[in-house]
Amino acid sequence: MMVHLMRRNRLQDWMKREGLDLAIVTHPANVFYLTGFYCNPHERFLGIVVPAKGESTLIVPALEKEAATAKSQMNVDSHSDTEMAADVLHTVIERTYANPQTVGIEKASMSVARYEEISARVGGSYQDIEPALLQMRQCKDETEVSIMRKAAKLADLAVEAAVSAIEVGKTEVEIVQAIEAAIKAHGGERAAFETIVLSGEKSALPHGVPGTRKIASGDIVLVDLGVVVEGYCSDITRTFVVGEASPEQRAIYDTVLQANEAAIAAVKPGIAASEIDRAARDVIARSGYAEYFIHRVGHGLGIDVHEFPSLHGANTTPLVTGMTFTIEPGIYLPGTGGVRIEDDVLVVDGGVEVLTKFPKELMILPA
Amino acid sequence: MMVHLMRRNRLQDWMKREGLDLAIVTHPANVFYLTGFYCNPHERFLGIVVPAKGESTLIVPALEKEAATAKSQMNVDSHSDTEMAADVLHTVIERTYANPQTVGIEKASMSVARYEEISARVGGSYQDIEPALLQMRQCKDETEVSIMRKAAKLADLAVEAAVSAIEVGKTEVEIVQAIEAAIKAHGGERAAFETIVLSGEKSALPHGVPGTRKIASGDIVLVDLGVVVEGYCSDITRTFVVGEASPEQRAIYDTVLQANEAAIAAVKPGIAASEIDRAARDVIARSGYAEYFIHRVGHGLGIDVHEFPSLHGANTTPLVTGMTFTIEPGIYLPGTGGVRIEDDVLVVDGGVEVLTKFPKELMILPA
Numbered sequence A, B: 001m002m003v004h005l006m007r008r009n010r011l012q013d014w015m016k017r018e019g020l021d022l023a024i025v026t027h028p029a030n031v032f033y034l035t036g037f038y039c040n041p042h043e044r045f046l047g048i049v050v051p052a053k054g055e056s057t058l059i060v061p062a063l064e065k066e067a068a069t070a071k072s073q074m075n076v077d078s079h080s081d082t083e084m085a086a087d088v089l090h091t092v093i094e095r096t097y098a099n100p101q102t103v104g105i106e107k108a109s110m111s112v113a114r115y116e117e118i119s120a121r122v123g124g125s126y127q128d129i130e131p132a133l134l135q136m137r138q139c140k141d142e143t144e145v146s147i148m149r150k151a152a153k154l155a156d157l158a159v160e161a162a163v164s165a166i167e168v169g170k171t172e173v174e175i176v177q178a179i180e181a182a183i184k185a186h187g188g189e190r191a192a193f194e195t196i197v198l199s200g201e202k203s204a205l206p207h208g209v210p211g212t213r214k215i216a217s218g219d220i221v222l223v224d225l226g227v228v229v230e231g232y233c234s235d236i237t238r239t240f241v242v243g244e245a246s247p248e249q250r251a252i253y254d255t256v257l258q259a260n261e262a263a264i265a266a267v268k269p270g271i272a273a274s275e276i277d278r279a280a281r282d283v284i285a286r287s288g289y290a291e292y293f294i295h296r297v298g299h300g301l302g303i304d305v306h307e308f309p310s311l312h313g314a315n316t317t318p319l320v321t322g323m324t325f326t327i328e329p330g331i332y333l334p335g336t337g338g339v340r341i342e343d344d345v346l347v348v349d350g351g352v353e354v355l356t357k358f359p360k361e362l363m364i365l366p367a
Helices: A002-018 A028-035 A062-072 A085-096 A112-119 A130-138 A142-165 A172-185 A200-204 A247-266 A273-286 B002-018 B028-035 B062-072 B085-096 B112-119 B130-138 B142-165 B172-185 B200-204 B247-266 B273-286
Strands: A022-025 A047-051 A057-061 A075-079 A102-105 A125-128 A196-199 A220-225 A227-229 A236-242 A298-300 A307-311 A324-327 A330-333 A337-340 A343-348 A351-354 B022-025 B047-051 B057-061 B075-079 B102-105 B125-128 B196-199 B220-225 B227-229 B236-242 B298-300 B307-311 B324-327 B330-333 B337-340 B343-348 B351-354
Touching (some): A002 A028, A002 A130, A028 A047, A028 A130, A047 A085, A075 A085, A102 A112, A130 A307, A142 A172, A142 A220, A142 A236, A142 A343, A172 A220, A172 B172, A200 A220, A200 A330, A200 A337, A236 A337, A247 A273, A247 A330, B002 B130, B022 B085, B028 B062, B028 B130, B047 B085, B057 B062, B062 B075, B075 B085, B085 B112, B142 B172, B142 B220, B142 B227, B196 B200, B200 B220, B200 B330, B200 B337, B236 B337, B247 B273, B247 B343, B247 B351, B307 B324
Parallel strands (some): A022 A102, A057 A075, A102 A125, B102 B125
Antiparallel strands (some): A220 A236, A324 A343, A343 A351, B022 B047, B220 B236, B298 B324, B324 B343, B330 B337
16 A cells, blocks of 8 residues: 555665664564554564665465455565474565665564574674654554544444443443444444453552452442554543442542643643653642552553553653544552543644543443 | 462472573563463563572562452562663562573563663573473463363353354354353453454455455355453364355365364374374365465464464474364365364373364354
8 A cells, every 4th residue: 555655665764864774574563554464473473574775575474465465565475384484584585685784673572582583594783673663653644643533433432332331230341241342333343452341449450350240339430441443543441430429439530530631731742741641640649649640641552552652751752743642640549449531632733632532521320 | 379389389490400590581471370460561561580499579560569469479579650660670680689690581572672671781691481481381280271171161152152143144243243242241251362253255364354244145154263261262263154055165164174173083192293283284185175274283272372382284292191272274265265173172191182062063054
């Protein structure tokens, strides 16, 4: 596809500037970004060989060749389970750029074993190209933004399905099931991660696992879900109370909501990522819950559900138009319960567009 | 838990024999195997520091500390998003075994970046311990076997749900939805991988993606699913025909079924993994479809949906009692359709136990 060829061209321009002869890209999300073909190769080899100049080659497991060719419309080479992927890779490299002096690899995702296997056969010095790829990916183009709007819309609809499903006596996994059915019914490819529904004191576990706990009156119910649409993720959290909310539940909810809104209001091009984290953290600290907000305020979102930029207190990277990330402050009181409110946002000229639109005022669901 | 402490002790015994001072284990499946605590840390750090002698320490992201402590009942250290995981790791290593001479890491799953970060601060020579861990994991103990029987049982029930759901006019994703609802309803933790339902000519894509194609009379419908129970996976494929089966459909079905049965019959302790592949491949070759069986006959199964042993033609490893793996021959005719029949098996003294029990004779579903 045209857009993928353009992305490979941008990578090649960058490689020329950096003096790289060859790049070997193997992270499935980066391969998808550069080719339009996505696959999880499990322990098999998947990768693209990109020379600084000229045509790239996609290498896939044999059983993916047909699909890869159709999707990428580029050179595709394949290897069967009995062939050594390293041999095929070596042959492609020989053909593409014999004896490269400088080779780019993704150091954060390539394994030590793969690196030792490749570097034993292909000489040259090895440099990390992963930061450059992640940087390319963090600013979305128009096509990507329009897909991410769709993914966020489906996340809203899935939260709506959760609200309809939540009911005293139902288990957390039953709510998960209703959410995942809604995701499929609305045309989502799949959940972007294991859907989280946590009730009562379990809502204080930020990445707890839904189980057979039955929802009771007075429970907090925290719902964290994401939807993949055309390879891009959304990620939303809403927190509800069933029956009647206690004063403490209201207090932490209001604080988290204010923190969410303060962080969103702070988003604009040029501001440091750390400032967004601080905007939320200040609100929570002023309410006396500082020690119960135990994670960063958000993370980049796109092909991966966690990508650049990371919105934490030590990241001074300035925000740039086209970045998409989550804003998700939370307060977790061990043994009592937790509240998190998460939106997906896009940095636009002069401010922010909030992609997720499900209402955020405290909803008390009937007991 | 006792069983996990015993596993760590076995690893330590092995380390002593190999002359390793320290091991850093970071693959989530290996961490789960050795601690009972599972989490996908995304880009955060998760790992265990195991000295050759003495107590190990589990290092988790701050937000997992409570859950990790409850599950593992061992030393747990944590790091927040603003702390460098490498600093925490370094502190734990200093405390556990200062100045190790030989350090074991998982070379196939540790990234080059992580390796460079650790080896810049912790001297010594680095050896690969992943094969040893995978080898420990490939032979299941009684506890694991009983969990895997449950996971296989749930896979059977999910196939049953698929059979009830398949109907002319329904889309592939609707069948997926019915399967995943059944998985949750029967108490499965989650699908072990993206459930595959492929119909008509799409069934010829061994890892195709379910879409909105509507099932029609005369279609092959291939269903490939897995269920996670208590952290262990099952993986089953059954292939059906809707309405009436053509002679060609019957021919490839019968061949694949015979190949599946021949491979299962060949399983017993002492036989090479490659012989299982050959048993299936010979049947398919004799029927003239050799070139359409484009993948290995199976893969190990356990905490990971793909683990050791790999059942391919070049793997001469002898089978050992306690190994669990899939047997999944297939024939894929591009443009026409494909058939795959997959079971999960356990190597037992003198032979094989088939864990998945859903019937395999050709089922023609009503149009």
